[in-house]
Amino acid sequence: MEDVLQQLINGLSLGSIYALIALGYTMVYGILQLINFAHGDIYMIGAFVGYFCMSSLQLGFFESLLIAMVACSILGALIERIAYKPLRNSTRIALLITAIGVSLVLEYTMVYFVGAGVRSYPPLPEFMIGSFNFGGVIIKNLQILIVGISVTLMIALQLIVKKTKVGKAMRAVSQDAETARLMGINVDNIISVTFMLGSALAGAAGVLVGVYYNSINPLMGLMPGLKAFVAAVFGGIGLIPGALLGAYVVGSLETFVAATGNSMFRDAVVFAVLIAILIVKPTGLLGKNVKEKV
Amino acid sequence: MKQFRLPFLAKGGILVLGYVVVLLLIWSGVINDYIQATMVTICINIILASSLNLITGFTGQFSLGHAGFMSIGAYTTALVTMNFPTVWGFVGGLLLGAVIAAIIGLLIGLPTLRLSGDYLAIATLGMAEIIRVLMLNFEFTNGAAGLIGIPRMVDWNWLFVFTAGSVILIANLLRSAPGRNMIAVREDEIAATSIGVNALQAKTLAFVVGAFFGALAGGMYSTYFYVIKPDIFGFLKSVDILIIVVLGGLGSLSGSVIAAILLALISTILQDFSDLRMVIYGLILVVIMVFRPQGLLGDREITLSALGRIIPRLPRKRNEVQP
Numbered sequence: 001m002e003d004v005l006q007q008l009i010n011g012l013s014l015g016s017i018y019a020l021i022a023l024g025y026t027m028v029y030g031i032l033q034l035i036n037f038a039h040g041d042i043y044m045i046g047a048f049v050g051y052f053c054m055s056s057l058q059l060g061f062f063e064s065l066l067i068a069m070v071a072c073s074i075l076g077a078l079i080e081r082i083a084y085k086p087l088r089n090s091t092r093i094a095l096l097i098t099a100i101g102v103s104l105v106l107e108y109t110m111v112y113f114v115g116a117g118v119r120s121y122p123p124l125p126e127f128m129i130g131s132f133n134f135g136g137v138i139i140k141n142l143q144i145l146i147v148g149i150s151v152t153l154m155i156a157l158q159l160i161v162k163k164t165k166v167g168k169a170m171r172a173v174s175q176d177a178e179t180a181r182l183m184g185i186n187v188d189n190i191i192s193v194t195f196m197l198g199s200a201l202a203g204a205a206g207v208l209v210g211v212y213y214n215s216i217n218p219l220m221g222l223m224p225g226l227k228a229f230v231a232a233v234f235g236g237i238g239l240i241p242g243a244l245l246g247a248y249v250v251g252s253l254e255t256f257v258a259a260t261g262n263s264m265f266r267d268a269v270v271f272a273v274l275i276a277i278l279i280v281k282p283t284g285l286l287g288k289n290v291k292e293k294v
Numbered sequence: 295m296k297q298f299r300l301p302f303l304a305k306g307g308i309l310v311l312g313y314v315v316v317l318l319l320i321w322s323g324v325i326n327d328y329i330q331a332t333m334v335t336i337c338i339n340i341i342l343a344s345s346l347n348l349i350t351g352f353t354g355q356f357s358l359g360h361a362g363f364m365s366i367g368a369y370t371t372a373l374v375t376m377n378f379p380t381v382w383g384f385v386g387g388l389l390l391g392a393v394i395a396a397i398i399g400l401l402i403g404l405p406t407l408r409l410s411g412d413y414l415a416i417a418t419l420g421m422a423e424i425i426r427v428l429m430l431n432f433e434f435t436n437g438a439a440g441l442i443g444i445p446r447m448v449d450w451n452w453l454f455v456f457t458a459g460s461v462i463l464i465a466n467l468l469r470s471a472p473g474r475n476m477i478a479v480r481e482d483e484i485a486a487t488s489i490g491v492n493a494l495q496a497k498t499l500a501f502v503v504g505a506f507f508g509a510l511a512g513g514m515y516s517t518y519f520y521v522i523k524p525d526i527f528g529f530l531k532s533v534d535i536l537i538i539v540v541l542g543g544l545g546s547l548s549g550s551v552i553a554a555i556l557l558a559l560i561s562t563i564l565q566d567f568s569d570l571r572m573v574i575y576g577l578i579l580v581v582i583m584v585f586r587p588q589g590l591l592g593d594r595e596i597t598l599s600a601l602g603r604i605i606p607r608l609p610r611k612r613n614e615v616q617p
Contacts, residue, residue: 033412035412035415035416083580083584086584087583087584087587090583090587091354091587092356092412093350093354093356093544094583094587095583096356096412096415097536097540097579097583098579098580098583098584100533100536100576100579101575101576101577101578101579101580101583102576102580103576104533104572104573104575104576104579105573105576105577105580106576107572107576108569108570108572108573108576109573111569111572112569112570112573116569222529226419226423229416230416230420233416264427264430264431265427265431267423267427268423268424268427268428271419271420271421271423271424272420272424274416274417274420275402275406275417275420275421275424278405278406278409278413278416278417279405279406282406282409282413
């Protein structure tokens, strides 16, 4: 029982990180129907920005987190303007291939400048070390911090999407971009805002992973990016609650598989679940079946 | 204008001529081991790119798991050949690997091709990752170290037969009725369905045939380079193949052939800057998609017949070239 609880706690912190990444995927998919393969690499850039802020600039954790989020949101908007915007009217395959290209450029530019080796994050401040023991279940301060920050960011996102004018515009564009344009919404700006929000969350996830696992490298974005995408598909792509649900399920699943001693297989299990979901309910757990009109 | 078609014998003659010239060059030692290894890479990439082009370029279905099929072919052929180190073991292993890959392609393709959109891309990506993880963990694949000491079976003869054979088979498939259906599905799936094309069947056929030839290429890889390990067939390998297809043109077989040769030359030049090479590849993808989304050649083909159309314009006696 304690083991199960312990794994649930671990799964919760991993799931929170996936959730932050998956939200960006799902928002971009909701608006552009694009699988943004470069999203995992924005998360990697976030981890590196945080690393440089904390080690070279000697900034505190929260300042670094904020700088990483701002840097990533600018990068996300830039990528959208340079690489995706010229392709607004082309096929989806062209968009996907561009996304893969952007992803390669980000990864290997970083490899070129910082080297492919693994770096470890600078020592953590006092308040992040230590842990609580609840009757055999160990909760690290770091895990509380990760879940706390993630939940705060997700609530903030939810408020932006549901309560603000920009959020209303985002929802309108994702329902029907043409009609939204007729209503006087600047669709291009809204798409940029979506990329900025998603990328900021990915940047935060990068810093959190850096302090949690204490190792970063330029190719670290590939796997978590794919898994966050699996999470988004699992919950129903395009839906924000779906991405959350999917991320926590994928995170817990992964920690449980690792806990049973099969950690080599955990990636395979995640992808097997993905294929199963695609076969059984391709719109995801929370997705509705929309008939295509001819 | 009457279309000029080169007679069948002349086409075959040009192919055989190419084969004999390379054979003579190998005998005379002009083509050394290094050049030969490059040639093998080029030929394997030609098969991979043509088969992926069948799926992505001609049928319009986005697959990101071609390295997975390659992996199945490579491991099956390697294991069979190591146990039966004869020509028959090699050919049998190649066919077995290709058939297994085709069956897996069918199992993955049939449910996901029913859906519209990018689901095939995700499912194939997941499939390739699962295959990689399984190969990393199975006993008989020797884990991360991979298989070592696979007998070398591939020489120029086999290379020529399989490369030319694959391209010709795929080209002929595309000229047949099922191939026309595939192209119709790419152009407009709804319109194709409304005139009686079974879209699911066309897509699945393309995917399964693509998987078959992808595995064939993998098998040739393992029986030339002695060593295979799971990491060779990762996500980046799938992207590598995709780059060839995109560069050559989505929907142009001759484009794939040319791009495979071109990229092999580029990567030989950039060998010392492998990190920069990937940056350049990424930029190539983005730039081509932004400025020329259909790829360099688009869906145009450079065929022997087309070359033949140019030749009669040169001052020559017409009755020499007319069929």
